[in-house]
Amino acid sequence: MIGASLYILICSWRNRLRVRLRRLREPRYLLGAVVGAVYVYFAFLRRFRFSRSGSTRRGGGSLSPPAEFAAAGPALTGLGLLAGAAAAWLVPFNSSLLEFSDAETQFLFPAPVSRRSLIVHRLLRSQAGMLFTSAVIAVASPAFSGYLRLRVAIGVWLLLSTVRVYFTGVTLARARLAAGGTRTRRVAWLPLAILVAALATVGATLVTGYRPVPREGPDLLRLFAELTGHGAARLVLAPFTAVAWPLYAAWPQPYITSLFASASVLAACVVWVMLSDGAFQAATEVAADRRTERQVAESSSKYQTGARAWTLAPAGRAEFAIAWKSATQTLRSVDMRLVLRLCAILAGLTVAGMAIGNDNGFVAAAGGVAAGGALLWVLLAPQAIRLDLRADLEHLDLLKTWPVRPEAVVRGELIWPVTLVTAVAWGLMTIGIALSGAAFPQYRLGTRLGIGTAALILVPALALTQFTIHNAAALLFPAWVPLGTQRSRGLDAMGQRLITLGGTWIALIVMALPAAAAAGILWLALRFLIGPGAFVPAAAVAAAILVVETVVVTELLGPMYERLDALDVERAE
Amino acid sequence: MALALERFRRVYGSFTAVDDLTFSVRGGEIVGLIGPNGAGKTTTLRALAGILRPTSGTVQIDGHDLTGDPIEAKRRLAFMPDEPHLFEYLTVEEHLRLTGRLYQVPDIERRGAALLSELELTGKERSLPGELSRGMRQKVVIACGLVRDATTLLFDEPLTGLDPIGIRKMRETILSRGRAGAAILLSSHLLHLVEEICTRVIIMDRGRKVADGTFEELASRADLALAGSSLEQIFLKVTGRDRPEPQP
Numbered sequence: 001m002i003g004a005s006l007y008i009l010i011c012s013w014r015n016r017l018r019v020r021l022r023r024l025r026e027p028r029y030l031l032g033a034v035v036g037a038v039y040v041y042f043a044f045l046r047r048f049r050f051s052r053s054g055s056t057r058r059g060g061g062s063l064s065p066p067a068e069f070a071a072a073g074p075a076l077t078g079l080g081l082l083a084g085a086a087a088a089w090l091v092p093f094n095s096s097l098l099e100f101s102d103a104e105t106q107f108l109f110p111a112p113v114s115r116r117s118l119i120v121h122r123l124l125r126s127q128a129g130m131l132f133t134s135a136v137i138a139v140a141s142p143a144f145s146g147y148l149r150l151r152v153a154i155g156v157w158l159l160l161s162t163v164r165v166y167f168t169g170v171t172l173a174r175a176r177l178a179a180g181g182t183r184t185r186r187v188a189w190l191p192l193a194i195l196v197a198a199l200a201t202v203g204a205t206l207v208t209g210y211r212p213v214p215r216e217g218p219d220l221l222r223l224f225a226e227l228t229g230h231g232a233a234r235l236v237l238a239p240f241t242a243v244a245w246p247l248y249a250a251w252p253q254p255y256i257t258s259l260f261a262s263a264s265v266l267a268a269c270v271v272w273v274m275l276s277d278g279a280f281q282a283a284t285e286v287a288a289d290r291r292t293e294r295q296v297a298e299s300s301s302k303y304q305t306g307a308r309a310w311t312l313a314p315a316g317r318a319e320f321a322i323a324w325k326s327a328t329q330t331l332r333s334v335d336m337r338l339v340l341r342l343c344a345i346l347a348g349l350t351v352a353g354m355a356i357g358n359d360n361g362f363v364a365a366a367g368g369v370a371a372g373g374a375l376l377w378v379l380l381a382p383q384a385i386r387l388d389l390r391a392d393l394e395h396l397d398l399l400k401t402w403p404v405r406p407e408a409v410v411r412g413e414l415i416w417p418v419t420l421v422t423a424v425a426w427g428l429m430t431i432g433i434a435l436s437g438a439a440f441p442q443y444r445l446g447t448r449l450g451i452g453t454a455a456l457i458l459v460p461a462l463a464l465t466q467f468t469i470h471n472a473a474a475l476l477f478p479a480w481v482p483l484g485t486q487r488s489r490g491l492d493a494m495g496q497r498l499i500t501l502g503g504t505w506i507a508l509i510v511m512a513l514p515a516a517a518a519a520g521i522l523w524l525a526l527r528f529l530i531g532p533g534a535f536v537p538a539a540a541v542a543a544a545i546l547v548v549e550t551v552v553v554t555e556l557l558g559p560m561y562e563r564l565d566a567l568d569v570e571r572a573e
Numbered sequence: 574m575a576l577a578l579e580r581f582r583r584v585y586g587s588f589t590a591v592d593d594l595t596f597s598v599r600g601g602e603i604v605g606l607i608g609p610n611g612a613g614k615t616t617t618l619r620a621l622a623g624i625l626r627p628t629s630g631t632v633q634i635d636g637h638d639l640t641g642d643p644i645e646a647k648r649r650l651a652f653m654p655d656e657p658h659l660f661e662y663l664t665v666e667e668h669l670r671l672t673g674r675l676y677q678v679p680d681i682e683r684r685g686a687a688l689l690s691e692l693e694l695t696g697k698e699r700s701l702p703g704e705l706s707r708g709m710r711q712k713v714v715i716a717c718g719l720v721r722d723a724t725t726l727l728f729d730e731p732l733t734g735l736d737p738i739g740i741r742k743m744r745e746t747i748l749s750r751g752r753a754g755a756a757i758l759l760s761s762h763l764l765h766l767v768e769e770i771c772t773r774v775i776i777m778d779r780g781r782k783v784a785d786g787t788f789e790e791l792a793s794r795a796d797l798a799l800a801g802s803s804l805e806q807i808f809l810k811v812t813g814r815d816r817p818e819p820q821p
Contacts, residue, residue: 314678401622401647401650403676563626
């Protein structure tokens with residue numbers, strides 16, 4: 001079975017890599033990969049270069065933590081692991097190692113392989129994620145040499161593997177607790193009883209040791225090391241300390257010994273899980289049920305049939321039909337009663353804040369937070385709210401059959417998210433303006449109202465511009481758009497995120513420049529005539545320019561959408 | 574011609590899925606598109622529906638080029654895929670409304686209600702796709718396709734997921750649409766269905782058209798004379814699957 005498992009894993013990795021490499025034949029994806037590689041180099045690999053030159057000898061680097069921490073570290077981490085190990089019995093979750101994919105269930109469960117083999121298969125499959133996490137933690141660690149990072153990576157991998165396998169054992173043992181047979185249940189309770197006894201032993205030792213003289217700082221750590229370094233506490237903490245030991249041990253002899261100790265604990269956990277395989281069937285059934293429930297919840301229940309949007313008129317522009325579709329999606333996935341209640345509470349608090357007066361610090365803070373929140377919302381929400389083509393590429397097969405101008409499809413996809421972002425921003429800004437007397441007392445009422453009104457005018461245009469840019473990116477790089485719960489992976493996807501982020505900001509600046517210039521000139525011309533009121537026509541002109549620009553961009557995006565092939569969008573692998 | 578495909582070719586990377594395919598379907602004709610797995614049937618149908626762009630060649634619907642004049646071409650087209658793609662947050666009724674709005678269908682309420690009744694979806698108007706069985710979702714897709722007066726209907730495995738009553742109704746619907754003058758292209762592996770309702774058959778293999786004609790025309794072809802008169806025998810003969818597998 002191990003051979004078959006390795007075959008599945010290696011083929012999957014190889015084929016996934018092949019798909020990504022094949023995608024690099026297209027210049028746009030190659031560009032993404034180059035940007036991603038440059039980022040990885042400067043963010044991570046470059047540190048290796050500098051760390052190597054800074055290192056005095058190979059493998060001689062050290063984390064050099066304070067002496068007290070170095071002494072108490074393993075026991076402290078071990079105590080945390082012991083507490084976590086006990087808590088694992090109480091949390092209402094099961095190990096993901098017992099969750100099998102649909103393909104695994106279909107191919108492996110009916111196959112003539114033992115349950116232990118299936119556990120081994122899942123253990124092997126989980127290695128990729130754990131190795132990656134270990135590598136990331138090692139790279140991010142403040143080590144001075146690549147060799148020290150390797151040592152950290154091995155230590156982290158052993159720790160993560162042990163935790164994962166242990167939690168699988170807990171899940172299996174919990175399944176056995178519900179099984180018939182007094183002896184089986186007794187055996188299943190045994191590890192929990194041991195853990196509780198261990199916690200009590202360590203707890204009693206620490207309480208007894210700390211009680212006489214209250215201490216702080218380094219003393220606290222020194223005493224902790226002393227108390228847990230001998231006697232019963234040392235004995236019960238030993239397996240947990242061993243797991244964490246490689247992260248603290250010095251090179252070479254202590255580190256090598258620590259690896260053996262940590263690996264022994266991992267091996268013990270693996271043996272425990274293998275011996276618990278009798279509960280495997282029950283546990284995997286629970287996991288499968290949970291997975292199905294989650295899938296059903298993700299696919300249907302998140303939308304509420306009862307929540308009705310408005311009825312679509314039988315005739316009218318296609319743009320609004322598409323906007324209606326997106327609005328219905330939002331209204332069906334959000335509890336509108338909760339939203340209305342929240343709005344009522346915020347309105348009530350705002351009125352109360354205005355009544356309290358301008359001298360109250362809380363009112364001033366609330367006004368500032370609302371204004372700042374509105375600004376952040378307008379700038380960040382278009383990245384996160386994907387109720388546009390980024391989501392609808394999943395339905396491209398259907399969209400492409402519609403007899404609708406491609407430009408209208410693009411514009412229709414923009415209308416609802418812009419409306420949503422604008423509505424929220426306007427709400428926050430209204431609070432900000434209402435409480436601006438307290439939040440910005442240095443400005444006169446006229447100035448505050450002028451700037452506030454100008455901001456209200458600018459918001460929809462700014463949101464529209466950003467959503468247009470995001471949708472342009474989706475049409476330019478459709479394979480980079482993650483569909484549904486899928487997440488794009490790989491160097492090129494990393495580059496894509498950087499390009500999208502950087503590109504969005506650059507495009508926004510480029511598109512905003514003419515608007516800003518025109519608005520600035522108008523404001524300079526009018527400010528002596530109408531004072532702070534000059535902000536309003538300036539904002540109106542800027543908004544109009546941005547809207548015109550986005551209309552032009554959507555006209556350019558139309559042919560791009562028309563040329564988009566259903567196969568350009570990458571489905572879940 | 575309601576539907577005309579001229580020298581259509583579609584390439585995926587270095588693989589040619591469909592090559593040099595030319596055929597047409599007249600109004601009132603029900604044409605069966607059959608072929609072994611990987612023959613290029615679905616690629617052809619998806620290209621005819623405007624989902625995939627042809628690498629080369631032209632597709633015309635009622636004289637409107639699908640690439641040059643896509644809106645007018647798509648307005649006349651209804652595609653019923655084998656896999657029902659629906660918006661998971663729109664109800665059955667709202668899918669029909671949306672279709673009516675996008676295709677500018679007059680009297681969508683009445684037409685929709687009649688179709689839902691015909692397809693036995695009455696009572697499911699307010700249901701979301703997640704609450705429907707696969708067969709019902711397939712029926713919703715079919716309802717969205719039939720609710721408008723499309724002159725060209727494309728069916729990809731139209732009976733997949735349907736119950737026996739649904740299958741019978743579907744068969745009747747296809748025949749009645751054909752009699753009403755619609756050009757119908759139907760892809761299916763169910764040869765008895767094709768034999769029963771199609772007036773003509775196109776057989777594809779490895780991306781190419783290997784036979785095209787009525788059953789009588791195919792049966793009377795010199796190279797197929799020995800195959801027999803059933804569509805299955807003709808299919809096996811033209812695709813070269815009638816020969817026994819070489820022994821290892």
